[in-house]
Amino acid sequence: QVQLVESGGGSVQAGGSLRLSCAASKRTFTTYTMGWFRQAPGKEREFVAASTRTGSATSYADSVKGRFTISRDNAKNTMYLQMNSLKPEDTAVYYCAAQNGGVMADQSAYNFWGQGTQVTVSS
Numbered sequence: 414q415v416q417l418v419e420s421g422g423g424s425v426q427a428g429g430s431l432r433l434s435c436a437a438s439k440r441t442f443t444t445y446t447m448g449w450f451r452q453a454p455g456k457e458r459e460f461v462a463a464s465t466r467t468g469s470a471t472s473y474a475d476s477v478k479g480r481f482t483i484s485r486d487n488a489k490n491t492m493y494l495q496m497n498s499l500k501p502e503d504t505a506v507y508y509c510a511a512q513n514g515g516v517m518a519d520q521s522a523y524n525f526w527g528q529g530t531q532v533t534v535s536s
Contacts, residue, residue: 415439415525417509422530425499429534433494435509435527442490443467446512449483449494450520451505451532461507462494463517472517477503499534506531 416438425431435447448463462483463472471483482495492509506529515522 415441415445415511417511417525417527419507419509419527419530422507422532424533424535427500427534427536429499430495430497431499431532433496433507433509433530433532435492435494437490437492437511440490443487444513445525446514446517447483447485447492448510448512448517448520448523449492449507450510450523451503451507452529453502453505456505458508458520460518460520464492465517474518496532499532501534501536504532504534 418436421433443466446465449461450458451461452458460474464483464485468485480498485492508529509527510523511525512523
């Protein structure tokens with residue numbers, strides 16, 4: 414079992430930036446593919462970005478490509494999501510998640526989830 418704790422959410426104006434962090438409880442962090450998902454009010458939770466164990470491969474939702482960057486520091490058991498050029502439609506609760514193997518964009522493949530952090534972007 415791995416525990417995930419997100420931080421870094423907040424309120425920002427459109428065009429601004431935020432960096433989310435996801436701290437993992439286990440030293441086996443490097444064995445997990447890590448992902449970010451988000452859920453806006455009244456909508457289904459959706460894939461945002463994911464990184465393989467070493468960070469050598471990443472995947473992004475089309476809606477965030479070129480604006481968001483996922484990264485991980487395995488020495489610190491931490492994953493990040495740098496969010497630039499934020500838009501009001503990015504407003505959501507953002508979740509980090511971990512999996513041992515499966516399609517990166519498939520949330521059903523993820524075994525462990527954080528509690529979420531709110532991101533609010535105002536126009």
